[in-house]
Amino acid sequence: MHEFSVSSEIVKNVLDATQKNKGGKVLSIQLEIGELTFLNVEQVTFWIIELFKGSVAEGAEVKIKTINARIHCKVCGYKGGIRSGQKNSLRHLALCSCPKCNSFQFKTERGQECVLRRIKAVK
Amino acid sequence: MKIIKSKRSEIFDIELNKDLLARNRRLAKENRKRFDHSNILAIDIMGSIGSGKTSLIKSILKRLGLGKKVAVIAGDLTTTIDAERIEKEGARVIQVNTGKECHLDANLIRQAIERMKLGGVKVLFVENVGNLICPGEFPLGAHKRVVVISVTEGAYTLIKHPYIFREADVIVLNKIDLAKAMKVNSFQLEKDAKKINPNVPFIKTNALSGMGVSKIINVLGLRT
Numbered sequence: 001m002h003e004f005s006v007s008s009e010i011v012k013n014v015l016d017a018t019q020k021n022k023g024g025k026v027l028s029i030q031l032e033i034g035e036l037t038f039l040n041v042e043q044v045t046f047w048i049i050e051l052f053k054g055s056v057a058e059g060a061e062v063k064i065k066t067i068n069a070r071i072h073c074k075v076c077g078y079k080g081g082i083r084s085g086q087k088n089s090l091r092h093l094a095l096c097s098c099p100k101c102n103s104f105q106f107k108t109e110r111g112q113e114c115v116l117r118r119i120k121a122v123k
Numbered sequence: 124m125k126i127i128k129s130k131r132s133e134i135f136d137i138e139l140n141k142d143l144l145a146r147n148r149r150l151a152k153e154n155r156k157r158f159d160h161s162n163i164l165a166i167d168i169m170g171s172i173g174s175g176k177t178s179l180i181k182s183i184l185k186r187l188g189l190g191k192k193v194a195v196i197a198g199d200l201t202t203t204i205d206a207e208r209i210e211k212e213g214a215r216v217i218q219v220n221t222g223k224e225c226h227l228d229a230n231l232i233r234q235a236i237e238r239m240k241l242g243g244v245k246v247l248f249v250e251n252v253g254n255l256i257c258p259g260e261f262p263l264g265a266h267k268r269v270v271v272i273s274v275t276e277g278a279y280t281l282i283k284h285p286y287i288f289r290e291a292d293v294i295v296l297n298k299i300d301l302a303k304a305m306k307v308n309s310f311q312l313e314k315d316a317k318k319i320n321p322n323v324p325f326i327k328t329n330a331l332s333g334m335g336v337s338k339i340i341n342v343l344g345l346r347t
C-alpha cells in the first residue's frame with residue numbers, strides 16, 4: 001500500500017550512501033522484504049527503478065529477496081511459517097492466521113522487515 | 124601481448140543492513156517514552172475513511188470537558204478541515220499533513236510533539252489518516268489504538284482487513300443508527316471482531332447523538 005513512500009526512502013538511502021562512499025555508479029542493490037509486510041515486491045521494484053532514473057543509480061539492478069514469516073501462536077503454541085500461498089500479496093496477508101488452529105492471535109517473530117542490505121557500485 | 128587488468132577492483136560493495144520499517148518502530152518507542160515522561164496518555168484513532176473518527180473525537184472532548192488539557196494531532200492528506208472542527212471543542216490542535224502519504228508515521232508525530240506545547244496536557248489524541256491497511260504497519264507510540272469503522276462500509280470490513288484489528292485495543296462500530304438502513308448485522312460484525320481479537324472491547328456508537336461514547340471514555344481510562 002505504501003510502496004511509493006518506502007521506495008522513495010530506499011532510493012534516498014541508496015543515493016546518500018553512494019555519495020558518502022566513493023561515489024560512482026550504482027550497479028545493483030539488494031533488498032529483503034518480509035512476507036508479513038504490506039509491501040508488494042513488484043510495485044517496490046517498479047518504483048525504485050522509476051525513481052532511480054536521472055540519478056547515478058539509473059539502470060541499476062534491483063534484487064529483492066522475500067523473508068519468510070515466522071509466527072508464534074498464542075493459542076496453540078505453534079511456531080513456524082504461515083500457510084504458503086500467494087507470497088507478498090495483500091490477500092495472502094489478510095487471510096494470515098495460525099495454520100494449525102486458525103487463530104489470529106500470534107506474535108510475529110520474523111517477516112516484518114524491509115532491509116536495504118547492500119549496494120554494489122563502480123567507480 | 125597486453126594484459127588487460129580486470130576492472131573488478133573498481134567495483135565495491137556498500138553494506139548498509141538498514142531496516143526501513145524498524146526505524147519507524149524505534150521512533151515509536153521514543154515517542155512512547157516522551158509521553159510517559161510527561162504523563163500523557165496517547166491514543167491513536169485509526170479507521171476507515173469517513174467512519175466518524177473526527178465526530179467521535181469531538182464527542183469525547185465534549186463529554187470530557189478538559190479544555191486545553193487535551194491535545195489533538197489531526198492527520199490529513201492536505202486539508203485542515205478536521206483540525207478546525209476539533210478546535211471548536213476547546214482542545215489544542217495541531218494539523219499534520221501527510222501529502223501523498225496513506226498513513227501517519229512515528230517521525231511525523233515526533234515532529235508534531237516538538238512543535239506543540241504539551242505542558243499541562245493529560246491526553247493526546249491522534250487522528251490517523253482514514254485507511255484500514257497502512258496505519259497498522261506504522262505504530263506511532265500511542266498507548267492505546269482505537270479502530271473506528273461504521274456500518275456504512277458494509278458487513279465485511281473486519282474479515283477483509285483483520286490485520287489492523289489484530290493490533291487494536293478498542294474497536295468502535297459507529298453510525299449504529301444506520302445499521303438497519305444499510306442492512307448490516309452489527310452482531311455479526313461483533314462476532315468477526317471477537318474471532319480476530321477475542322478480548323478486545325467492541326463498542327457500538329452513534330457519534331452524532333453521543334450514544335456509546337461514554338463506554339469508549341471508560342475503556343480508555345479517561346474518566347478522572
Ligand SMILES: Nc1nc2c(ncn2[C@@H]2O[C@H](COP(=O)(O)OP(=O)(O)OP(=O)(O)O)[C@@H](O)[C@H]2O)c(=O)[nH]1
Nearest residue numbers: 172173174175176177178253297298328329330331
Ligand atoms: N448517521 C450518522 N452519521 C455520522 C455518525 N458519525 C459521523 N457521521 C457523519 O459521517 C460523516 C463523516 O464523519 P467524520 O467524523 O468526518 O469521519 P472521519 O472518519 O473523521 O472522516 P475522514 O477523516 O475524512 O476519514 C459526517 O458527515 C458525519 O456527520 C453517526 O454515528 N451516525
Ligand SMILES: [Mg+2]
Nearest residue numbers: 176177205250
Ligand atoms: Mg476526520
Ligand SMILES: [Zn+2]
Nearest residue numbers: 073076098101
Ligand atoms: Zn495456533
